[in-house]
Amino acid sequence: MADLPTGLPIRLEPLVTRILAPNPSPYTHTGTQTHIVGDRDVAVIDPGPDDPAHLAAILAAIDDRPVRAIVITHHHRDHSPASRPLAAATGVPIVGATPFAAASDVGRSDASFDHAYAPDSVLAEGDTVGGDGWTLTALATPGHTSNHLCFALAETQALFSGDHVMGWATSVVSPPDGDMGAYMASLERLLERDDRVYYPGHGEAVENPRRLVRGMLGHRRQREGQILRLLREDAREIGAMVGRMYAGLDPRLVPAAERSVLAHLYDLGRRGLVIGEGETWRIAA
Structure with a gap:
């Protein structure tokens, strides 16, 4: 795991660049993958852990291009904490998965949660974030977490699958926030789609996503x-x-x-x- 390059922007396709965070573990595989979407202007999906070196790598990859949004698939500590320093550095909003209201936190405490996650705007099913030549559409995929979202890039038929579908292992579903029935229903929903490729939060790109989803089910x-x-x-x-x-x-x-x-x-x-x-x-x- 340590041999893979962290902090290096890798162009996956003309509209998608990936940067690997330096947080490998038995639960994160080689680390969390941040995706930068767009060309002339961009969105940043899951900026990852609050690590200064990773933040610097994201900012270097952005290279002074306008940032339209910082997009979060879910509230785990390896995905959302860097959203706050990135927002401070760029002045752009954090959008995506809903946070937990204080009243709903009872019985949901989890060491993997980013309890400080507070988006400027919550995205629901079908909501979009867009820029010059790209559009991200939210797809509700609860199960791994109750607030998990995937994001579809219509222009290239790509899906940013977060931790719902990963490129190296099946997701942990941990109650009470994780729900196996919802997770299975969300997988069934993806099986009905015709996405060309998945870009997950961990692991390599999934080139035959429907086959993988069938296998996961x-x-x-x-x-x-x-x-x-x-x-x-x-x-x-x-x-x-x-x-x-x-x-x-x-x-x-x-x-x-x-x-x-x-x-x-x-x-x-x-x-x-x-x-x-x-x-x-x-x-x-």
């Missing part, structure tokens, strides 16, 4: 089937299920696997298929 359904088979054998706690389901998993990723299994259990519970009793889950009678 199948993978999640396979996990659901594993859970149901294990619970038909016996009532179990999540840790025991993860031990059976994720053989050889990097120990650093066990907490993420446990959160995703919990998300599946909540979804199965809503559908009347399983019941949670304290830390133990069983098949519904």
Whole structure:
């Protein structure tokens, strides 16, 4: 991971430039990818962590071109914190995913949240941000987070998929903010589209997006089937299920696997298929 160039602008196509932030980890892969969209004027999608070197790299890539907006797919700490110093440096608004109102924060505390995220304008389904020869249209894709947005670039049939669809692994879905039912519905929605390429927040560009999305749906359904088979054998706690389901998993990723299994259990519970009793889950009678 450390061998990939951070801070270097890479032209992916005439309207899209990518800059990799220096924040590799088991959860971010090689790091967060910031995308600059446009030619004569630009938007910056997910400026990433509040890292001075990464901010300097973004500003150098912008190269004094007018910035129309700083666009945020969701409120995680590896995606949105640099929006604030970038806004201060450019004087342009932060737009995109909705923040949490104070009343809705109860029970949603999460170490991965950027609690200071405060956009100047919230974008909803179908809202657009545009410039000279480019338009970004918001697509609501909740699941990884409740406020996740993807952004479609109509001019080139590209989709900036944030963490909803990544180029290296499936997303962590961590309740209560993450919701497996919503995540699956959002994947189904993408399957109906004809996007040419996805530019994710982590990992390489996805050149055959519908095939990947079909595979992701199948993978999640396979996990659901594993859970149901294990619970038909016996009532179990999540840790025991993860031990059976994720053989050889990097120990650093066990907490993420446990959160995703919990998300599946909540979804199965809503559908009347399983019941949670304290830390133990069983098949519904």
